[in-house]
Amino acid sequence: MVTNTISEAYVWELLAQVNDPEVPVLSVLDLGIVRAVTVSLTANENAPQVTVTITPTYTGCPATDLIAMNIRLGLLQAGIPKVNIQTVLSPAWTTDWITPEGAAKLKAYGIAPPVGKSLDNAYLEDITVPCPRCGSNDTQLLSAFGSTACKALYQCSDCKEPFDYFKCH
Amino acid sequence: MSYQPTVSQLIHLADNALILGHRLSEWCGHGPALEQDIALSNIALDYVGAARNWYQLAANQINSLQDKAAFPLNAQGEATEDTLAYLRDAFDFKNFLLLELPNGDWAVTTLRLLLSASYQQLLLQQLSTNEHADVAAIAAKSLKEVTYHVRWSEDWVKRLGDGTDESHQRLQAAYHELWPYIGEFWENKLALPIDIASMQAQWLAKINQVFEASHLPQGVLPTWHQTGGTEGIHTEHLGYILAEMQFLQRAYPNAEW
Numbered sequence: 001m002v003t004n005t006i007s008e009a010y011v012w013e014l015l016a017q018v019n020d021p022e023v024p025v026l027s028v029l030d031l032g033i034v035r036a037v038t039v040s041l042t043a044n045e046n047a048p049q050v051t052v053t054i055t056p057t058y059t060g061c062p063a064t065d066l067i068a069m070n071i072r073l074g075l076l077q078a079g080i081p082k083v084n085i086q087t088v089l090s091p092a093w094t095t096d097w098i099t100p101e102g103a104a105k106l107k108a109y110g111i112a113p114p115v116g117k118s119l120d121n122a123y124l125e126d127i128t129v130p131c132p133r134c135g136s137n138d139t140q141l142l143s144a145f146g147s148t149a150c151k152a153l154y155q156c157s158d159c160k161e162p163f164d165y166f167k168c169h
Numbered sequence: 170m171s172y173q174p175t176v177s178q179l180i181h182l183a184d185n186a187l188i189l190g191h192r193l194s195e196w197c198g199h200g201p202a203l204e205q206d207i208a209l210s211n212i213a214l215d216y217v218g219a220a221r222n223w224y225q226l227a228a229n230q231i232n233s234l235q236d237k238a239a240f241p242l243n244a245q246g247e248a249t250e251d252t253l254a255y256l257r258d259a260f261d262f263k264n265f266l267l268l269e270l271p272n273g274d275w276a277v278t279t280l281r282l283l284l285s286a287s288y289q290q291l292l293l294q295q296l297s298t299n300e301h302a303d304v305a306a307i308a309a310k311s312l313k314e315v316t317y318h319v320r321w322s323e324d325w326v327k328r329l330g331d332g333t334d335e336s337h338q339r340l341q342a343a344y345h346e347l348w349p350y351i352g353e354f355w356e357n358k359l360a361l362p363i364d365i366a367s368m369q370a371q372w373l374a375k376i377n378q379v380f381e382a383s384h385l386p387q388g389v390l391p392t393w394h395q396t397g398g399t400e401g402i403h404t405e406h407l408g409y410i411l412a413e414m415q416f417l418q419r420a421y422p423n424a425e426w
Contacts, residue, residue: 089307
């Protein structure tokens, strides 16, 4: 039995404080991109190695590299000397993995969270996206592609406010 | 797993994504309206991202070979997504000719995207259930993005076809320019593990449905078509793309930023 001075639970706690660079209210855990955390100690090493396995969100999302770097920095700053970030492609990330807390944070931040599940293909049908500000269902799509790869641009017909919608993926 | 993708197959998938992504990125800052400029830049980014995934998978495959001298390698003697994108010449590229054609006007740009994305959608649907886990994962991820590309380009083609005399004429002209290039989709010269016959029927049905709404005559598969891309025989346009895209790495080898 190896004696680890770092528990996996502690690493998860640290990860909860690493935020997405584009949507800074969301942590990497809210996004659902951390697949696994392992802490290992080999015989001739005195510091445990922490391996964080993540999965990329959008294929062309420039933030993916930055997220990996932020995770590494966050753990290094907490005094974990050996950090290994692994990227796995399978299974492919989907917006269904955004946690309910994450969806609530998005809404509070002014971004409408994904409507419906991505796997049932309904994400391309004419969906109703409630306004994150006033809650009205009377909203319209302005542009299917928004300020980042993950968002579309909507406008509320009641409060007239334009807002971002986190697309199903 | 029994199916192992070949390096050529992966490079073909990557080249298709990179060349179309690069072409679409040329619209960045030139779109007719801010929303459309952003849409095309987003779509371009999706393709460049997909290219990175396919190139990296190809590079992993190359690095496991005993003799990798036939491929471009970095200073450490490894193939990477960057060496494959930046250090191959036109005759090494295996993309479809359709994707390297100049953007032309809005009709050519949107119709080319519709023809290509509709093919990609069917291709990725099949690959997303492939027994090779990484192939399936990359395909599943790109499939969701391509579904948005089909919808966006379809809306534009219908709008142009059903718009003014000018927009309809331009769409007609775009059709005549691009249609001779679609035959390459169905050659499957690299033997991708797909059911090409069912894809072809579904593709034509989808395109003709859009053509009907666009008041275009129904498309018929051409008896003769332009070909050569998957074998490295390209139009004169590819060299210009590569000259621009690869300039930095050629002039300053291994430059990083």
